[in-house]
Amino acid sequence: MLFQYQSNTRMHFHKEGKKIIIVSSVFLLIIGFVGSFFFPFLTIPIIILCLGLLILVLQFFRDPKRDIISKNHRLVYAPADGKVVVIEETEEPEYFKDKRLQVSIFMSPLNVHVNRNPVSGKVNYYKHHKGKYLAAWKPKSSLENERTTVVIDTGETEILLRQIAGAVAKRIINYLKEGDEVTQGEEMGFIKFGSRVDIFLPLEADMLVNVGDKVKGNLNLIAKI
Numbered sequence: 001m002l003f004q005y006q007s008n009t010r011m012h013f014h015k016e017g018k019k020i021i022i023v024s025s026v027f028l029l030i031i032g033f034v035g036s037f038f039f040p041f042l043t044i045p046i047i048i049l050c051l052g053l054l055i056l057v058l059q060f061f062r063d064p065k066r067d068i069i070s071k072n073h074r075l076v077y078a079p080a081d082g083k084v085v086v087i088e089e090t091e092e093p094e095y096f097k098d099k100r101l102q103v104s105i106f107m108s109p110l111n112v113h114v115n116r117n118p119v120s121g122k123v124n125y126y127k128h129h130k131g132k133y134l135a136a137w138k139p140k141s142s143l144e145n146e147r148t149t150v151v152i153d154t155g156e157t158e159i160l161l162r163q164i165a166g167a168v169a170k171r172i173i174n175y176l177k178e179g180d181e182v183t184q185g186e187e188m189g190f191i192k193f194g195s196r197v198d199i200f201l202p203l204e205a206d207m208l209v210n211v212g213d214k215v216k217g218n219l220n221l222i223a224k225i
Contacts, residue, residue: 014063014114016173016190024057060192063114066218068185071120073154076205076223077184078215079118079161080197082107087211092200095125095151095160100200101207103222105215107195115174115197116217117152119159120184123176125151148174148189152182157225160200163191185218201225 013021028050035046068077086104091097107113128148146165151158163172174189176182191197199222206224209215215222 012063012065013058013061014190016061016192021057021061025054028054060109060113062112064112066116066185066216068218071184073120073156073184074225075221076118076159076199076201076225077116078105078217078220078222079188079199080105080107080115081112081216082197082214084209084211084213084215085196086198087207087209089203092160094127094149096158096200099203100160101203101205101223103199103201103207103209105197105199107191107197112217113191113195114187114217115161115163115189115191117182117184117186117188118161118199118222119152119154120182121152121154121159123150123178123180123182124153124158125149125160126174126176126178128172128174146172148172150174150176150188154225157202159225160198161188162198162200163189164196164198165191 032046032050036043039046082105084103085106086102088102089099090102092100092102126149130146148163150161150163152161163174165172171192172189172195173191176188182188201223202225204225208221208223213220
């Protein structure tokens with residue numbers, strides 16, 4: 001069963017997109033002006049096209065402010081918006097080097113791409129890996145694509161998060177570093193243009209989502225530990 005916790009959803013645009021939004025707006029304005037000047041009979045279609053493209057850019061960088069109502073160290077919130085594509089017991093080779101419960105959330109270009117801390121605690125591990133840009137939904141992308149790995153110690157257990165670049169996403173941004181004390185629900189990073197986030201939980205975690213579920217960061221619970 002998928003639990004949802006509604007919270008404040010104030011909307012603004014993410015700081016990582018400000019430059020792109022400005023450049024895109026100027027570029028589309030020029031295209032619209034030049035196109036309408038040389039092809040006046042296509043003025044309306046050109047304007048509609050330019051506005052549509054601008055809306056897509058704005059949608060990608062939207063950053064809804066979602067405040068978790070009840071923070072709880074035993075509850076794991078979704079760290080990203082997207083579709084749950086994997087829930088399986090697997091070997092985690094980088095940090096734990098043992099079996100963990102992996103949950104993977106795939107973010108399409110239409111999803112909000114802000115990544116949030118699913119739990120509160122201390123960052124025990126951080127590493128950025130250069131790599132390939134395979135389609136993010138492929139299982140081997142977790143170990144072969146460009147990615148960052150973060151481990152958060154809740155005080156009772158450790159949760160590993162892995163941001164994975166995709167075939168379109170070429171830039172992973174993570175604001176955390178080892179030793180940081182993080183708060184559940186606060187922003188941890190951003191991935192541009194389609195990507196995936198893996199969460200590695202203890203085997204005894206009680207799953208609250210199923211493969212195929214669509215989740216939203218800070219609004220949906222992934223598991224109870």
